[in-house]
Amino acid sequence: MTDKELEILATKARLLILEGVHCAKSGHPGGSLSCADAMTVLYFDEMNVDPTDPRNPDRDRFVLSKGHCAPALYAALALRGFFPPEEMRTLRSINSHLSGHPDMEFVKGVDMSTGSLGQGISTAVGMAIAAKLTGKSYRTYSILGDGEIAEGQVWEAAMAAAKWKLDNLCALVDVNGLQIDGKTEDVMPLEPIDKKFEAFGWHVVKVDGHNYSEIKNALSEARATKDRPTVILLKTVKGKGVSYMENVAGWHGKAPNDEQYEIAKAEVEAHLAELEG
Template sequence: MTMVEADVRLIAEKAKEMRRQIIRMIGAAQSGHPGGSLSAADIVATLYFHEMRVDPAQPHWPERDRFVLCKGHAAPVLYAALAEKGFFPKEELLTLRRINSRLQGHPDMKKLPGVEMSTGSLGQGLSVSVGMALAARLDQVAWRVYALLGDGEIQEGQVWEAAMAAAHYKLDNLCAILDYNGLQIDGPCCEVMNSEPVAEKWRAFGWHVLEIDGHDITAIIGALAQARQTKGQPTIIIARTIKGKGVSFMEKQVGWHGTAPKPEQVEAALAELA
């Protein structure tokens, strides 16, 4: 087995464990957003277990890379990754959305180590990411910024203002990733507010655009490497994904955007993810 094959296998195992934890914590809370958390698991696992420089023992390490979960309602995928990485005990995952828990429905940077930005109001995360990347440029430091956007989220005008700014300042230390699963809370994105042609729009805004299968870990690794090598412009990786990925009865079903599984559904989902 080559080093790359070993890395891919490790990431795949981490992504599966993160999916199990997503189901467990949302099931325990009886509240949350499984669909978009599951669709992003392979992307987030690759970032935390291959790409980003982070240190759980030093959450505020100045040289760390930054990750912004722009679609804050997908907090379970971030919590699962942070717990798996060792930022806090896995047992705490089952406190999701409870009163006084550090794991609320949207991430809180003031309470949970490893969370770089409190997000939830869609459209704001990329603007913050631009600010972080610009700060790194001004301070002449080498850390990078990764921002995960939702496809429903890019219907927000602020996203495109941020996109213009990132290109204007040639922020090649910024990599956005679009979790393009095609569904939002009210239905198919193309019916609610069609954003196509997505790739052409980002190119027109001055971004380096890559399009991949968002569940192909080798492709994710390759795209992130290409983003690192791209100079003079920010990169967006348009990752085609499946909402509810990994749980057959959730896949491609808009009803699972923000619906918690019942105990018997938790059991069935975990059996599929065994």
């Protein structure tokens, strides 16, 4: 898929994220908007998934380890045809399958229920080990937050992935520099993230997380890397695409009010019109 086609889809995903969170009057727009580009590349250019056969045992697996960014995953799944995009309007409502964090029992296309930070990458490691043990060629992908990697469990998973030489596993860390209530470097200093993963035996690729070609190239580099897992460090902007949300920690877990939503929607729609025009 071309970069422009991917940008159009990611922009549509951003509209769905905003619509869902606004309708729910709660949720996590900041980190959903920062990973929307990588999520789009994964679901439209990289992974072998089929909305008509979501449980195919040979499908590639995806685990949203930072489960609070469910709106980004739901938007990608909806645009890919797993369920109607209109259902984003039911986000977080009591009778909806689209709960605040992804639930594999209810949402078509969700491979793992997540939300407790650190657990998702651990199950992704398990899925990758399972592929090796059963001789299957599917690949496993997982998106983590940079705040999330302060969880000790992430590094237990990282050690295990290197021990089992999981070259069928690709983690992507959304390095937007902010977590729940401030800068990651203030809450828990993480740098140098690349050197940490290298020391844990991973192949590391650093990219601009809003540049489609760079993400595509990093994913193919991961596929070509043998005997060790790959992590792609995505340098991103939290709240990407909405001027007043960009780089503001306050938009981590808060919905825009009606007036704010109209501004956000108009900005993203203008960008979409530019791309399509």
